[in-house]
Amino acid sequence: MDITFILQQSPFKLTLHLQGECGYRGERVVTKNGGGLGLQVQVLISKEEIAKRVKELGEQISNDFCDKDLIVVGILKGAVIFMSDLIREIAIPLEVDFMATSSYGQSTKTSGVVQLLKDLDTPIEGRDVLIVEDIIDSGLTLSYLSQLLQSRKPASIKTAVLLDKPDRRQTDFVPDYVGFSIPDQFVIGYGLDFNHKYRELPYIGVVNE
Ligand code: IMP
Ligand code: MG
Secondary structure, three states: OEEEEEEEEOOEEEEEEEEOOOOEEOOOOOOOOOOOOOOOEEEEEOHHHHHHHHHHHHHHHHHHOOOOOEEEEEEEOOOHHHHHHHHOOOOOOOEEEEEEEEOOOOOOOOOOOOEEEEOOOOOOOOOEEEEEEEEEOOOHHHHHHHHHHHOOOOOEEEEEEEEEOHHHOOOOOOOOEEEEEOOOOOEEEOOEOEOOEOOOOOOEEEEOO
16 A cells, blocks of 8 residues: 655655565655655755756766767766766767776765775776766865776776766865856765765755754
8 A cells, every 4th residue: 555645844754665565665854854754854955956966967977979989987876866867868879888986984074085996897098088976075076087998098097977076175076067056065866975875866965954
């Protein structure tokens, strides 16, 4: 049996779709009172706004990489959702590969040290690389990865980020494609985690600490 509650309580909205015994389905908005998840979150960018912007980025990338040998490199784990939506909005042939880094541990602040946890499976010499990342914050991750990949002599390297927090930059790194510029607040959802959780939320939410 499906039970649907819709409560409207300004400024926080709670929409829960409960199905059988399997928990939440559909839109899951974590509310001021925790919404059962014990975290205070407000929606910053809705899933509709994300979809519209990802489509625009896909069109721009399709034009810019027309006739190029495109390899899209996703940075695990945060970029997986953005990347999977983005490549389906890119209308030219491409390959995908992944790298993984770590700089945060269980903190919401960067440790300042980027560790490579997983390297590419594919050689990139002479190819056109698009690094896809969930967010640029200090800029240390993208600056480290671009330098590492540059040493492998690709034809070109560009970077696409869903989110940019320009106020927190510690490097002069400038991404080529940016979905949204956001204020200096810790965000979750659409791939971004807090202590390994909340990546599955379909929107970008702000954690109130
Ligand atoms: P940077 O190296 O400081 O630019 O940080 C990049 C990485 O930090 C991203 O790939 C994210 O995994 C993580 N990060 C930065 N800000 C946030 C945030 O607000 N929420 C979740 N993860 C974040
Ligand atoms: Mg990341």
